[in-house]
Amino acid sequence: MKGFLGSLFDILFPEACRICGERVREQDGLPICRDCWEKLELITPPFCTICGMPFASKEGISHPCSSCEKKPPRFKIARAVGRYTGPLREAIIEFKYKGRRSIAGKLGKMMVEMIERDPGFGDVDLIIPVPLHRSRMRERGFNQSELLAREIGRELGIPVDTSSLIRAKRTISQVGLGMEERMRNVAGAFEVLRSEPIDGRSLLLVDDVMTTGATVNECSKALMKEGAKSVSVAVLARE
Numbered sequence: 001m002k003g004f005l006g007s008l009f010d011i012l013f014p015e016a017c018r019i020c021g022e023r024v025r026e027q028d029g030l031p032i033c034r035d036c037w038e039k040l041e042l043i044t045p046p047f048c049t050i051c052g053m054p055f056a057s058k059e060g061i062s063h064p065c066s067s068c069e070k071k072p073p074r075f076k077i078a079r080a081v082g083r084y085t086g087p088l089r090e091a092i093i094e095f096k097y098k099g100r101r102s103i104a105g106k107l108g109k110m111m112v113e114m115i116e117r118d119p120g121f122g123d124v125d126l127i128i129p130v131p132l133h134r135s136r137m138r139e140r141g142f143n144q145s146e147l148l149a150r151e152i153g154r155e156l157g158i159p160v161d162t163s164s165l166i167r168a169k170r171t172i173s174q175v176g177l178g179m180e181e182r183m184r185n186v187a188g189a190f191e192v193l194r195s196e197p198i199d200g201r202s203l204l205l206v207d208d209v210m211t212t213g214a215t216v217n218e219c220s221k222a223l224m225k226e227g228a229k230s231v232s233v234a235v236l237a238r239e
Contacts, residue, residue, distance in 0.1 A: 015031055016031075017031065017032050017033040017036055018031050018032055018087075018090040018094070019032055019033070019036040019086065019087055019090060020033060020035070020036055022035075029100070029102040029103045029106065030091060030103055030106060031090070031091075031094050031100070032087045032090055032091060036086075036087050037087050039086060039087060040082050040086065040087045040088050041082050041083040041085055041086060041088070042081065042082045043079075043080050043081065043082055043083060043238060045061070045062045046058070046059075046060050046061055046062045046063070047062050048062070048063070048064055048065035048067075048068055049062050049063060049064055049077070049120070050064050050065070050068040050072065050073065050076075050077060050078070051065060051067070051068050051073060051077075051078050051213055052077065052078045052079045052080055052210075052238065053065055053067075053238065054083075054238070073213060073217045073220065074217055074220035074221045074224050074231065075205065075216060075217060075220040075231045075232060075233045076120070076230045076231060076232050077118075077120045077121065077232050077233065078210060078213060078216060078232070078233035078234075078235070079114055079115075079118055079120070079121075079233070079234055079235070080114075080210055080234075080235045080236065080237055080238035081110050081111055081114050081235075081236050081237065082236075082237055082238075083237060083238060083239075084209055084237035084238060084239040088236065088237050089237065091103060091107065092107075092208055092209060092236060092237060095107065095144060095208075096144045096208060099140075099141070099142075101142060101147060104144075104147040104148060104150075104151055105151055107148060107151070107236055108147075108148050108150075108151025108152050108154075108155065109151065109155065110236070111148060111151075111152055111206070111234050111235075111236060112151075112152055112155040112156060114234065115152070115156070115204075115234055120232070121204070121232050121234075122202060122230075122232070123202060124156070124158055124202055124203070124204040124232065125158070125201040125202050125203070126158065126159055126160075126161050126197065126198065126201050126202075126203050126204070127149045127152060127153045127158050127159065127160045127161070127203070127204045127206060128149070128160070128161050128162075128164065128165050128198075128203055128204070128205055128206070128219075128223070129143060129145035129146040129148065129149035129160070129162060129205075129206045129207070130145045130205065130206065130207040130215060130216065130219055131143065131145075131146075131162070131165055131166050131167045131190070132145075132167060133167040133168075133169070133170040133171075134167075135170055136167075136170065143162075144208050145206050145207050145208055146160075146162055148206050148207075148208065148236065149162075149206040152204070152206060152234070158204070161197050161198070163193065163194065164192055164193055164194045164195075164197050164198055165190060165191075165192055165193075165198075165219060165222065165223060166190070166191055166192075166193055167189055167190055168188075168189065168190065168191040169188060169189040171185050171186055171189050174186070174211065174214070174215065182211070182212050182214035182215075185214070186214050186215050186218045187218065188218075189218060190218055190219050190221075190222040191222060192222050192223060192225070192226040195226040195227055198223055198226060198227060198228045199226070199227035199228070200227060200228075200229050201228060201229055202228075202229050202230045202232070203223055203228050203229075203230065203231045203232070204231075204232050204233075204234060205219055205220060205223070205231050205232070205233045205234070206233075206234055206235070207233070207234075207235045207236075208235060208236050208237070209235060209236065209237045209238075209239060210233070210235040210237070210238050210239070211238075211239040213233075216233045216235070219231075220233070
């Protein structure tokens with residue numbers, strides 16, 4: 001009965017698209033109309049073959065960017081579905097900050113499609129979400145990266161480990177910080193509690209948004225130190 005009333009409410013009072021304000025029809029629970037969603041800015045080549053940063057010019061081929069050549073990150077590769085703008089940004093805000101967990105399935109499937117297209121990921125043995133500090137977890141009530149990781153694991157048939165890597169130090173938000181500030185902010189923030197599950201394994205590290213890569217690089221550093229064979233990174237969006 002509750003489900004029926006909920007569906008009837010959605011029909012009588014459809015949600016407004018977060019982009020254009022038009023009414024939204026049923027579309028995987030996304031608060032964005034189909035026309036706006038189709039304008040999502042996907043990341044396509046050419047981009048850095050290591051960190052995945054798209055190049056300003058659409059001409060040429062993919063190759064390592066100057067930053068990765070000067071200071072190679074600890075992860076093998078990092079890839080993002082799209083740019084953190086427009087419909088993808090609105091979807092992530094609804095998911096991460098407004099608690100709309102129902103869209104994790106849609107977003108996770110987009111990440112699976114990206115992973116399956118890119119041979120750089122290779123064979124993955126274990127999926128690890130970027131962890132939240134326990135105090136942040138209490139505030140938010142869930143870890144958005146864990147929900148994405150579980151969707152990916154379910155689709156690909158790969159186990160998800162949420163207990164080996166922890167965020168041992170609470171840090172301030174990375175929003176608004178420069179690259180050097182971000183690196184200092186997360187330095188030493190992550191620890192591996194159990195090395196056995198990751199020792200000698202190819203890991204897939206999952207997060208929602210990547211800006212400078214400081215967070216995922218610090219996670220990768222901790223995982224590689226404890227014996228991981230390699231760490232690949234998959235995120236939803238790149239700023």
